[in-house]
Amino acid sequence: MTRQISERAAPSTALLGAGRSGNTVAQPIRRASTLLFDTVADLDRAKAARFDKGTEFYGRFGTRDVFAFEEAVSVLEGAEASLAVPSGLAACVLPFVAFVKPGDHVLIADTAYEPARTSFVQYIARNNVEVEFYDPTIGAEISELIRPETRLIYLESPGSMTFEVQDIPAIAAAARARGVMTVCDNTWATGYFCRPLALGADISVQAATKYIVGHSDAMLGTLSVADTELLTPLRQAANWLGYHVSPDDVFLAARGLRTLPARLELHRTGALEVASWMESRPGIRRVIHPGLSSHSGHALWKRDFTGSTGLFAAVLDITDRAQAVRFVEALRHFGLGFSWGGFESLTLLGDPSGARTATRWTETGTLCRFHIGLEAVADLIGDLDQALASAGLGETVAA
Template identity: 40%
Template sequence: MARDLSTELIHHAYKPPAGFAAPQEPVHKASTVVFPNVAALRARDWRNKNGYTYGLHGTPTTFTLEERIATLEGGTECVLAPSGLAAVALVGQALLSAGDEVLLPDNVYGPSLQLARGEFARWRITHRLYDPMDAAGFAALLGPNTKLVWLEAPGSVTMEFPDLAALAAAAKARGVATALDNTWGAGIALRGFEHGIDIAMQALTKFPSGGGDVLMGSVVTRDAALHERIKLTHMRLGLGVAGNDAELVLRSLATMPLRYAAQDAAGRALATWLGQRPEVAQVLHPALPGSPGHEHWQRHCTAAAGLFSVMLHERYSTQQVEAFVDALQLFRIGYSWAGPVSLVVPYELTAMRSASAAHQPHLHGHLVRFSIGLESVADLQADLAQALERALR
């Protein structure tokens, strides 16, 4: 029977030959997934990745990315989220109920703390802050309602590196789950599962993407039952990522070790140079001696991200510090990190956390954070030098 052209264009008989192979993974995009028959519809289970049921539950592109991120972290299972913060929220929603408590390090990523103060508080989930540098006193903070401990290595902005293994062991002894924000370590410098953590979360926005143009997060586990809880919550929340975004991350993974190493080397060189400048009171870089928790970094890590902070001397005014940041020409003012462009942000510590925290006696002065990109180290150093001379002399 002859069919109308409009029907023929939709239900065309041609199928391209199988066997097309190329270096890059293809992009599969779909909401609807077509089944060959009713038996297939009833038999497929998206939870085990033995087939495809609906675009939100995975495509060949997202399944491939999940498997590679699981390998990167040294885990077995992975789910993807629309951002790093969405991945943080997913872990909390999967593991916490009304009446439960989550412990956060005092130097936690700011939006994670706002999530606990906002949505979690409204759901009657409480939180407390702990000193991440006091591993000896940590166990005493674990109460009967504590169900989740977040770990950061290093801490956000102030870069203290905790005794990650000791904190994870104390939580495990009390049967409390631990989740590590491993965005900094990225599975290259640090693999949290090797130190006893239960969940590894990353903002794939950073190193795995590498271009400063993708928002995505991941949650990786080794324990099947724990993964099942997270996967079901992930499904019920309707979390998904775009096929084109997944493709961009897949394409960037191949160069990730090279980029990480280059930014590590550049970051250490510039941090060391800044530490010799008279305007700088202290450099906060876990891989450098004298930075808080450097000895813990030595035991846990094999490398370091190209991210560090400096404390400029208290003798400078806020206006002078801002003038220094504004005078930089190659460093762009902006949040995030791990992209090709070097970034800088000044922070007001008093608005972020308690200045009297036991692990922060070193934080006197003005904090400026640098993310080192892929520009020439000599050019970046020259830019820092001219801005220091211009604004702080």
């Protein structure tokens, strides 16, 4: 049986039933390479429609469990259709492969995810595509950077590591007026707290590795489109690159979707509590969290987002790297590692200055990124407190 979900249902309710069919609660895993057909005519029809949404042709193009997950992601993002790919980076790069050609010009937010930035500069640009970075706070003034040969604008809001909030509606409107496509990395907000497509973007991409999977045990990316006409070129480009998503990873991501709203609420409240505590803590020069009124983009965030997640940054009152290393290595409840979005709290030292061209990072101090997991907030605050003291940043105070 297929569950019928009311269009008026809350997002958390809709996600519980999205993309589900059959008589099992959990979507079954279907591992397949070869798919069999009853007749040559059936095979020929499938081949002709292999890039269409929901067509089963060959395992690399997807099976029913993959299509069911993509349908659920469309519900999350408020999209006409979605496509799953092997990683978040794959999702970031695929629109460029699908829609950008030699001689085109593209505009990239200067605060974009650094591996994506590297791919644009070292892979996309070598195909005679001009890659230009722009200040993420530019808003409607981006129209001044759009040329006749501009094909695509790539946004990420909030920005990677430094969390600048972009004016998505203004940029999307300026782009649409000139016939330019917009792609927005929505990994931070997931579709639950922000829907870039509703704000005017053409494509929303996510590293489903992060919050959708939610347990740091699978890699996956998603692309969601506002117009189904965009889906076929993306599926064709995915085929050119030989992209295929593991059915086991799709199973984990589909399972993660069902608990996404509950987990995000815990990430949201925990991160806001920790970030607010940090703002009053000696040793912290500045906290960078869009959900705080102190953030320069807070008004935009409040207008376009319905909540915040667990990822933010702080500038430590430290200029000596060895002292910063002492701080992160003294943490007991925070893992030290890349990625985020799982149940565990993480931290990472960063230096954005080497990955900027349109803007400059001139902050005095050391940037430290935090992901607040599902641990008790009091334990995390106590841990941060003792680590700051271990690094010589003031005396330990009560949490």
